[in-house]
Amino acid sequence: MQSVVISALIVWVLFFNQLLAKTVVRVGAYQFPPYIELEHGLAKGFTVELIRQLNRMQQDYQFELVLTTPIRRHQDYQQGLFDAIFFEDPYWGWVQRGIEIDHSPAFAKDDEVFIALASNAHSQQWFDDIHDKTIAGILGYHYRITNYETDPELLATKYHMTLVNDHQASIELVLKQRTDTAIVTRSFFHQYLRSNPESSDKIIISDRVDQSYQHQLLINPEHGLAIETLYQWVLQILQQEQLSHKLHHYGLTQLPEVTEH
Known part of the structure; x- marks a missing residue:
């Protein structure tokens, strides 16, 4: 029995250390179906699925969802409440406010x-x-x-x-x-x-x-994750049959990869 407990503690310590080693990427999201849908306080949609797949495909970053609102999102970002936002456009108030934020090439159209x-x-x-x-x-x-x-x-x-x-x-x-x-x-x-x-x-x-909509990925330029890396990861995920089917199902168009921006 003692050996079982010790083994369980070792597994827990290893898992905890692994979490500590990861850099957190807080992803802001607001009600914007089918990218984010809120039902009884729970979020679902493309952004949630992207976060899930991003956490599965690599071990260095832990992506976490942070809920905001369309009106509050610029202020929340500037206050450091989140680091990145998906299915967004820098001209939706970011450029106009002079907010420093890196953006990827467009990867989907609506x-x-x-x-x-x-x-x-x-x-x-x-x-x-x-x-x-x-x-x-x-x-x-x-x-x-x-x-x-x-x-x-x-x-x-x-x-x-x-x-x-x-x-x-x-x-x-x-x-x-x-x-x-x-x-x-x-x-x-x-x-x-x-x-x-x-x-x-x-x-x-x-x-x-x-x-x-020319949907892009936006991230704080001071974050350790480069926008080019995030863009490549998302493109890989969207090649998966399940995600590709969902894009087509909702009438979205996946845009071709841009190698330089």
Whole structure:
């Protein structure tokens, strides 16, 4: 019995020392399906899966998820609450604020599109002029149609925008005729229709794109992990059949490797 206890202690000490030897990479994430989805306080999505796979493929770094919000993420990063953020773009407020952060080449593409009730929007021409229509969007998100403004008061008065906390709420506002249109990511809309097929005939999706996401990896330049290394690891992970299938499943496009940036 004593030998079993000693063996267990040795294993525990070795495991603990291994954890101490690893450099922690805290990955900021906010509600942004299908990359991060929060259900009953638990996070799931592509970012969670990437973190899991990053921890499996190497032994030097321990990746950990840190939850933030779209509005708070820049401040949280500057306060040192997290080191990196995935499925992001440096022009989503980082460059504008003069924040020092390294970024990878884009590795995946998604689009933001407009949706409306099919009973109201009888053709694609309906989406040609959005400025006279009420719009649902996400609090803290940057939209091209609003010149990337995020101030809620300005968005409400100048752009007739109602701000909610997630894409599902935006879609429901359209279905309940509380707004004319909503801006949603193509990936989430695909996901929503799979869970709610009865809505597929009720909603029309625009050919018009508000903006295309060029998803990148961002990391603090003072962190020990180089952005080039992180980029290569993520590319390797996305070659896995399971992850590649998920990208295709949600209508995302994986972009070719960039060897220099």
